[in-house]
Amino acid sequence: MDLTKADADAVKARHNDAAGRMEKLRGRNLSLDMTRGKPSPEQLNLSDDLLIAVQPGETDGEDGTDLRNYGGLAGIPEARRLFAEFLGTVPERIIVGGNSSLSMMWDVLSNAMSFGMPDGEGPWRDQGAKFICPVPGYDRHFAICERLGIEMITVEMTPDGPDMDTVRALVADDASVKGIWCVPKYSNPSGETYSDETVQALATMPTAASDFRIMWDNAYAVHHLGDGPASLSDIMKACEAAGHPNRAIVLGSTSKMTHAGAGVAMLASSPDNIKDHLDKIAYAMIGPDKVNQLRHVRFFKNMDGILAHMKKHAEIIAPKFAAVEEALEKNLGGSGLATWTKPDGGYFVSVDVLDGCASKVIARCADAGVKITPAGATYPYGKDPFDKNIRIAPTLPGIDEIKVAMTVLTAAIEEVCTQKLLDT
Amino acid sequence: MDLTKADADAVKARHNDAAGRMEKLRGRNLSLDMTRGKPSPEQLNLSDDLLIAVQPGETDGEDGTDLRNYGGLAGIPEARRLFAEFLGTVPERIIVGGNSSLSMMWDVLSNAMSFGMPDGEGPWRDQGAKFICPVPGYDRHFAICERLGIEMITVEMTPDGPDMDTVRALVADDASVKGIWCVPKYSNPSGETYSDETVQALATMPTAASDFRIMWDNAYAVHHLGDGPASLSDIMKACEAAGHPNRAIVLGSTSKMTHAGAGVAMLASSPDNIKDHLDKIAYAMIGPDKVNQLRHVRFFKNMDGILAHMKKHAEIIAPKFAAVEEALEKNLGGSGLATWTKPDGGYFVSVDVLDGCASKVIARCADAGVKITPAGATYPYGKDPFDKNIRIAPTLPGIDEIKVAMTVLTAAIEEVCTQKLLDT
Numbered sequence: 001m002d003l004t005k006a007d008a009d010a011v012k013a014r015h016n017d018a019a020g021r022m023e024k025l026r027g028r029n030l031s032l033d034m035t036r037g038k039p040s041p042e043q044l045n046l047s048d049d050l051l052i053a054v055q056p057g058e059t060d061g062e063d064g065t066d067l068r069n070y071g072g073l074a075g076i077p078e079a080r081r082l083f084a085e086f087l088g089t090v091p092e093r094i095i096v097g098g099n100s101s102l103s104m105m106w107d108v109l110s111n112a113m114s115f116g117m118p119d120g121e122g123p124w125r126d127q128g129a130k131f132i133c134p135v136p137g138y139d140r141h142f143a144i145c146e147r148l149g150i151e152m153i154t155v156e157m158t159p160d161g162p163d164m165d166t167v168r169a170l171v172a173d174d175a176s177v178k179g180i181w182c183v184p185k186y187s188n189p190s191g192e193t194y195s196d197e198t199v200q201a202l203a204t205m206p207t208a209a210s211d212f213r214i215m216w217d218n219a220y221a222v223h224h225l226g227d228g229p230a231s232l233s234d235i236m237k238a239c240e241a242a243g244h245p246n247r248a249i250v251l252g253s254t255s256k257m258t259h260a261g262a263g264v265a266m267l268a269s270s271p272d273n274i275k276d277h278l279d280k281i282a283y284a285m286i287g288p289d290k291v292n293q294l295r296h297v298r299f300f301k302n303m304d305g306i307l308a309h310m311k312k313h314a315e316i317i318a319p320k321f322a323a324v325e326e327a328l329e330k331n332l333g334g335s336g337l338a339t340w341t342k343p344d345g346g347y348f349v350s351v352d353v354l355d356g357c358a359s360k361v362i363a364r365c366a367d368a369g370v371k372i373t374p375a376g377a378t379y380p381y382g383k384d385p386f387d388k389n390i391r392i393a394p395t396l397p398g399i400d401e402i403k404v405a406m407t408v409l410t411a412a413i414e415e416v417c418t419q420k421l422l423d424t
Numbered sequence: 425m426d427l428t429k430a431d432a433d434a435v436k437a438r439h440n441d442a443a444g445r446m447e448k449l450r451g452r453n454l455s456l457d458m459t460r461g462k463p464s465p466e467q468l469n470l471s472d473d474l475l476i477a478v479q480p481g482e483t484d485g486e487d488g489t490d491l492r493n494y495g496g497l498a499g500i501p502e503a504r505r506l507f508a509e510f511l512g513t514v515p516e517r518i519i520v521g522g523n524s525s526l527s528m529m530w531d532v533l534s535n536a537m538s539f540g541m542p543d544g545e546g547p548w549r550d551q552g553a554k555f556i557c558p559v560p561g562y563d564r565h566f567a568i569c570e571r572l573g574i575e576m577i578t579v580e581m582t583p584d585g586p587d588m589d590t591v592r593a594l595v596a597d598d599a600s601v602k603g604i605w606c607v608p609k610y611s612n613p614s615g616e617t618y619s620d621e622t623v624q625a626l627a628t629m630p631t632a633a634s635d636f637r638i639m640w641d642n643a644y645a646v647h648h649l650g651d652g653p654a655s656l657s658d659i660m661k662a663c664e665a666a667g668h669p670n671r672a673i674v675l676g677s678t679s680k681m682t683h684a685g686a687g688v689a690m691l692a693s694s695p696d697n698i699k700d701h702l703d704k705i706a707y708a709m710i711g712p713d714k715v716n717q718l719r720h721v722r723f724f725k726n727m728d729g730i731l732a733h734m735k736k737h738a739e740i741i742a743p744k745f746a747a748v749e750e751a752l753e754k755n756l757g758g759s760g761l762a763t764w765t766k767p768d769g770g771y772f773v774s775v776d777v778l779d780g781c782a783s784k785v786i787a788r789c790a791d792a793g794v795k796i797t798p799a800g801a802t803y804p805y806g807k808d809p810f811d812k813n814i815r816i817a818p819t820l821p822g823i824d825e826i827k828v829a830m831t832v833l834t835a836a837i838e839e840v841c842t843q844k845l846l847d848t
Contacts (some may be wrong), residue, residue, distance in 0.1 A: 037494055038494050048481070051715070056473065059475070066465055070679070099707075104710055106707060110708075144707055148538075250585065261492060261712075
């Protein structure tokens with residue numbers, strides 16, 4: 001029954017029923033956490049051979065370099081080759097770094113603020129830099145902008161990616177609009193993969209800023225749930241073909257492929273951008289952990305190895321996403337109280353409840369011992385203007401925990417949203 | 425014979441002899457590199473058990489945390505405990521990070537420029553920040569300042585550390601003098617260990633800047649050559665006792681203890697500074713490679729393990745330093761053409777030749793196939809005002825290579841410096 005169109009008695013009955021279930025659930029003294037986009041121990045186990053992938057006496061690289069010693073700022077050749085294939089580029093256009101692509105993003109933007117970018121007119125800091133932030137999006141992207149004083153302009157996501165009419169209008173005349181955050185495949189949190197038309201539009205659109213940058217955080221490049229991965233157009237090739245070779249900066253990492261805290265991250269871009277980035281980071285480091293890069297190359301062996309490995313991840317996490325979907329459909333399907341994503345990959349399910357209800361739902365869940373990511377976390381400055389978006393992270397908990405947590409979450413949504421209907 | 429006091433014929437004879445030797449050496453088509461302060465393969469071999477120190481199934485930390493996953497910004501408790509002892513502090517006052525203390529130094533100063541420091545009055549960038557740089561010193565320290573636009577003021581090193589009368593005068597009235605670089609033990613490149621009086625003076629001196637910082641890069645804390653390590657007063661305790669608890673920021677790393685590119689770095693300071701630093705780096709990273717921290721704890725076990733391990737390093741590199749000393753003494757002893765250090769630890773021998781001769785000596789060596797660190801590298805902006813300092817890095821080459829390279833270097837010094845005597 002679509003409760004948004006039902007009579008008050010029906011809404012009241014559903015509300016009372018949900019409130020009763022919530023009361024019982026509170027009595028169970030639960031302690032569950034659905035906030036963290038972290039792999040589960042079972043997923044981490046898949047990569048434990050990484051720990052023994054480089055044995056004593058096996059630390060020379062393919063070019064004879066002793067990888068235990070200092071140096072190698074751009075990463076080791078064999079890792080650059082493997083991860084170039086992974087990101088769809090050539091080894092000369094990739095830097096393989098340490099354990100965090102977030103650090104690479106921070107390095108790109110903090111250095112752009114202080115020292116500028118190729119094709120540009122000096123430090124962004126002096127130009128009142130702004131960034132386009134498709135919403136909902138990744139809180140850590142937004143936090144970097146907020147910290148650096150880069151003003152954030154939100155643009156709504158569509159099933160094909162950010163609303164490109166709005167994006168085009170924003171970048172056309174304002175030279176202080178310096179870039180856009182993108183999670184182009186299985187977007188965080190709403191799961192969309194950018195369409196070919198969106199990629200093409202991003203690559204070709206005229207921008208007032210001569211040093212406009214697309215921060216292409218391909219965090220879920222091979223993180224499919226079904227038969228995927230979904231296909232995604234090559235942003236670097238598209239930008240180059242459009243005469244904007246330096247526009248795209250592509251980020252990736254193995255954090256959700258091997259061991260989340262002990263992986264390797266990578267940045268791919270044009271020769272100009274790669275040289276610029278290496279020149280900048282040379283002040284802050286001598287080189288990444290090359291032994292760990294070698295571990296990853298030995299462990300994966302090649303791109304086929306990566307894809308086979310990711311199938312094993314999918315086998316573990318797909319049932320968890322199915323349990324979330326099942327609970328949402330069973331308890332909220334047709335109710336009109338919420339809509340949600342059914343992602344083909346990535347790490348999140350995004351639920352939109354009735355406007356003004358997300359914070360209350362999350363508070364009700366907390367009362368019942370179920371932690372949900374704070375409302376607003378997926379928006380710049382932590383403020384969801386409609387207070388409607390809830391992000392569910394199903395990878396870390398066990399499937400039985402997910403089922404219980406979803407019982408709580410759906411009951412809370414029913415209770416809070418029916419109350420809103422009764423109040424209006 | 426002291427050639428600076430000898431007659432012209434004697435100088436001319438020595439010059440001709442040295443020039444003849446240089447000509448023969450050039451004919452040998454040598455290719456030797458004495459530039460790099462890197463450990464040798466034999467030293468790296470000492471730590472190869474690190475590669476197998478954490479096996480599958482052994483990745484839980486002492487507090488039950490799965491160290492393969494995300495998180496743990498300040499480092500794992502067991503590493504904080506071990507390296508707190510190593511740096512002479514308590515676990516709460518240390519951050520154990522990734523593979524580079526240089527990155528931590530960059531983070532401290534770049535964030536200070538953009539966001540300021542505890543006790544301060546906002547971003548250093550707005551205050552025309554200056555830094556005191558004892559010379560000769562470490563080129564990468566100076567490069568960070570130059571890059572960030574921090575003006576460098578040089579102060580001469582003495583056998584007890586930087587000339588403290590000059591330092592005291594510089595910091596007393598100028599609030600834009602924000603800090604000082606120190607390599608307090610076996611200083612890079614000149615090998616001094618700061619005296620207790622110097623440490624006390626640094627801790628107690630009144631500074632016009634309320635947020636003055638001592639960047640205490642204790643890179644060679646346990647890197648002795650003989651019976652050491654030399655004792656060094658505790659700068660953090662001294663600062664705290666003097667009522668300046670936030671003045672000292674202590675850096676260390678295992679780069680020259682285990683595998684140079686795959687070690688762990690650490691930063692120790694007051695509770696205020698630790699909190700401030702964690703708040704700042706949280707924008708740029710989720711956590712360090714905790715598995716690699718665990719490897720180091722398992723490998724070293726405890727402080728005794730660290731000290732025993734460093735004795736093995738000393739056994740490998742002490743004969744190399746002895747070969748450098750022997751060549752210098754044999755060829756230049758009593759000549760008046762050069763003075764040099766006889767360090768008790770660290771990674772370098774520092775040679776001062778006659779003023780105006782360092783660049784020429786290094787060029788002559790290059791002609792003969794022996795690479796020496798460029799003249800001026802040990803001074804801010806790469807400029808040695810007297811063109812006299814030459815840094816020798818004896819750890820990486822084999823002892824036979826060192827002997828040949830020193831034959832070249834000492835002959836070049838004899839040839840160039842005697843020419844100077846003849847010209848003046």
